[in-house]
Amino acid sequence: MNDTEGRAPEKPKPDDQPRGGILMGRPFGVPVYVTPSWFLVAALITWIFGSRLADVLPDLGGARYLLAFSFAVAFYGSVLIHELAHTVVGLRYKLGVRRIQLQFLGGVSEIEKEADRPWREFWLAFVGPLLSLLLGGAFWLGLRAVEPATVPGVLLAGLMVSNLVVAAFNLLPGLPLDGGRMLRAVVWALTGDPMKGTLAAVWVGRALAVAVVLGLPMLGSAQDVERSTTEAMVDGVLAAILGFIIWQGAGNSLRNARLKAVLPRLKVRELARRSIDVPADTPLGEAMRRAREAHAGAIVVVDGRGEPVAVVKESAVGAVPEHRRPWIAVTAVARDLEPGLTVPVDLDGEQLLDVLRRAPATEYLVVRPDGSVYGVLSLTDLERRLSAALQGRAAGAN
Numbered sequence: 001m002n003d004t005e006g007r008a009p010e011k012p013k014p015d016d017q018p019r020g021g022i023l024m025g026r027p028f029g030v031p032v033y034v035t036p037s038w039f040l041v042a043a044l045i046t047w048i049f050g051s052r053l054a055d056v057l058p059d060l061g062g063a064r065y066l067l068a069f070s071f072a073v074a075f076y077g078s079v080l081i082h083e084l085a086h087t088v089v090g091l092r093y094k095l096g097v098r099r100i101q102l103q104f105l106g107g108v109s110e111i112e113k114e115a116d117r118p119w120r121e122f123w124l125a126f127v128g129p130l131l132s133l134l135l136g137g138a139f140w141l142g143l144r145a146v147e148p149a150t151v152p153g154v155l156l157a158g159l160m161v162s163n164l165v166v167a168a169f170n171l172l173p174g175l176p177l178d179g180g181r182m183l184r185a186v187v188w189a190l191t192g193d194p195m196k197g198t199l200a201a202v203w204v205g206r207a208l209a210v211a212v213v214l215g216l217p218m219l220g221s222a223q224d225v226e227r228s229t230t231e232a233m234v235d236g237v238l239a240a241i242l243g244f245i246i247w248q249g250a251g252n253s254l255r256n257a258r259l260k261a262v263l264p265r266l267k268v269r270e271l272a273r274r275s276i277d278v279p280a281d282t283p284l285g286e287a288m289r290r291a292r293e294a295h296a297g298a299i300v301v302v303d304g305r306g307e308p309v310a311v312v313k314e315s316a317v318g319a320v321p322e323h324r325r326p327w328i329a330v331t332a333v334a335r336d337l338e339p340g341l342t343v344p345v346d347l348d349g350e351q352l353l354d355v356l357r358r359a360p361a362t363e364y365l366v367v368r369p370d371g372s373v374y375g376v377l378s379l380t381d382l383e384r385r386l387s388a389a390l391q392g393r394a395a396g397a398n
Helices: 036-056 064-090 118-144 151-170 176-192 194-223 230-266 284-293 314-318 322-327 349-358 379-397
Strands: 023-026 032-034 097-103 106-109 275-279 298-302 306-314 334-336 342-344 361-366 375-378
Touching: 036 097, 036 151, 036 176, 064 106, 064 118, 064 151, 064 194, 106 275, 118 151, 118 176, 176 194, 230 349, 230 379, 275 284, 275 375, 275 379, 284 298, 298 375, 306 361, 314 334, 375 379
Parallel strands: 032 097, 275 298, 342 361
Antiparallel strands: 023 032, 097 106, 298 306, 306 334, 361 375
16 A cells, blocks of 8 residues: 555654554555454354354355354454544544554554544544444345355355444443443533543443453353353353453553543653763763762763763663773763654653654653753653652542
8 A cells, every 4th residue: 555666665663563463554544453363363253153154054064164264354354444434533533543453352443642522532432333333234235135044145144243243332331442432422521521421431341341251151141051161161251351351441541541631740841850961981980970969860971062962871870880880981871862862841741752652762862942951851750750640640530
């Protein structure tokens, strides 16, 4: 999908790096990855669906497993369409979409920003289940045109049912499901407080997780009293995994909401440490002595023109024994100022986190609008401030 003929390949951005997945394409410019867990699920679907096809299409023989695998691929194609619906709306609202992942028990669209209005949140969540419902209807129409006890009939019936199940499941009103985001949007609209909407959807999501773990195996037993022990174990394991995913997703949603609430408090101007400038050949021990005298918490390495070229890493300094510091130049424990490691002093909130995400490091040089050095931002200080703010927010919510 990318036209790279005649040009050198571009270096992938940090957000485009695969995280344990295989890049399958870039619809609408958004990378789509298939994680290794998908192959496990595809094998499980092939085994279960293929085994049950023996009663419906006995003449297929071993070819029924090929049909079952085709169903698994087509089903995840439907999941991809579900996620692309979220992606299109996210792009339409300029929220940004980092990637789509097809993984264990479904897919996920990583939307970069939160919707700024409840109705946008509602539509962004609802459009996925809506597409699954439409797909289920399309497969139902196709099923009416063929014989049910045929290969096309069985495939269409399976895709119809699976898409309707995906739609119904995602409409359950608990985070991290789409229905949970819809519930969050409704409570947000009624109360004017997005955090109240999040809390309501989180607790419903946790209740759903418990209900799935306890109720799914019993539902399977009630529907088929002659199930084998293996099938019962598979149902139990899937219920436990699904319940864990929902519970964890609900907790992550709550943490993300709290993070968004405290982000405006994170200001580079307040977090930056005072720094001193030293030439590159300065011994580490001497540089630390000057920093102590100046009551500075960071050291910046400058070149012969006084321009900053590196920042001393606190973790590297701690690894050098004190008796060795007079004999080691500061450049040995400093990181060069690569692109992205210089941040403006007026940066704050989500913009700050975006900058840090694009260029991960432990220290950043902070500069004023005129380019002069203001200080050094330490990731340790940021994490400490963020943790304290989140704990205070959690105590206030409780």
